[in-house]
Amino acid sequence: MLKGKTAVITGASTGIGKEIALKMAENGANVAIIYIGDEGLAIDVKKQAEGFGVKAEVYECNVANFDISKSVCERIASDFGTVDILVNNAGIIRDGLLLRMSEADFDAVIDVNLKGVFNMTKHMSRSIMRSGSGRIINIASVSGIMGNVGQANYSASKAGVIGLTKTTAKEFAGKKVTCNAIAPGFIVSDMTANLPQAVVDHANNTIPLKRMGTATEVANAAVFLASDMSSYITGEVIKVDGGMCM
Ligand code: NAP
Secondary structure (H helix, E strand, C coil), rough: CCCCCCEEECCCCCCCHHHHHHHHHHHEEEEEEEEECHHHHHHHHHHHHHHHCCEEEEEEEECCCCCHHHHHHHHHHHCCCCCCCEEEECCCCCCCCCHHCCCHHHHHHHHHHHHHHHHHHHHHHHHHHCCCCCEEEEEECCCCHHCCCCHHHHHHHHHHHHHHHHHHHHHHHCCCCCCEEECCCCCCCCCHHHHCCHHHHHHHHCCCCCCCHHHHHHHHHHHHCCHHHHCCCCEEEEECCCCCCC
């Protein structure tokens, strides 16, 4: 479905980003795997992707840093040529009630989750515009649509991502680049691994499909948005949430 395309995925050494990178590779895309923490994990994803017969490279990059992300995007464009797909997946949480939230925790989440999307989109844009059918996919969250207690920073960052998605869709449409967001609900990953059991039980009871989602279920939506099957969809937010937010 993505044969011959090149996809850049941030936060691709773990969780949802890893699954997106591997699903894209399984569907024929070459993948640039962006990580920040553990190079070994990123190399493991590279090897798994290469198992599908595609080109895969790893790049260390703090997406929150404007200059570092610029130089990494330049390296990727030089290594792969035209980039067709950018998945802005990297994200962090620093949860706490607004009244107790520190300025540092607010700024850190905005810097990675929102400014990181701006940095990567801006620096990758020339290459994506050359694609002729470019795709930008931003991983938002249902928290950015409905808010969430304890997530003032996170929900604001993800609401910002949704606004940025719609503006990017309008500004890049003339270059045949679409930009859409995926808003996952409650997905099994490192990010949700340490939640109190009571929170997990509550979610499992209240989500209409009565379970948490998997990273693969989010990755399936990303592959659809990256493919020609989504050619007339732009500025959209697709929820992958088991019916949690409706
Ligand atoms: P995760 O495993 O913690 O993935 C987050 C990834 O982002 C990690 O690979 C992390 O790298 C990377 N990252 C963090 N800061 C970065 C930075 N400054 N520069 C580059 N990469 C950075 O959690 P996940 O659940 O897969 O999250 C993926 C995305 O889905 C996030 O945007 C998250 O907000 C969103 N989401 C998740 C859920 C959920 O329930 N899990 C729900 C809604 C939305 P390191 O691990 O090396 O730090």
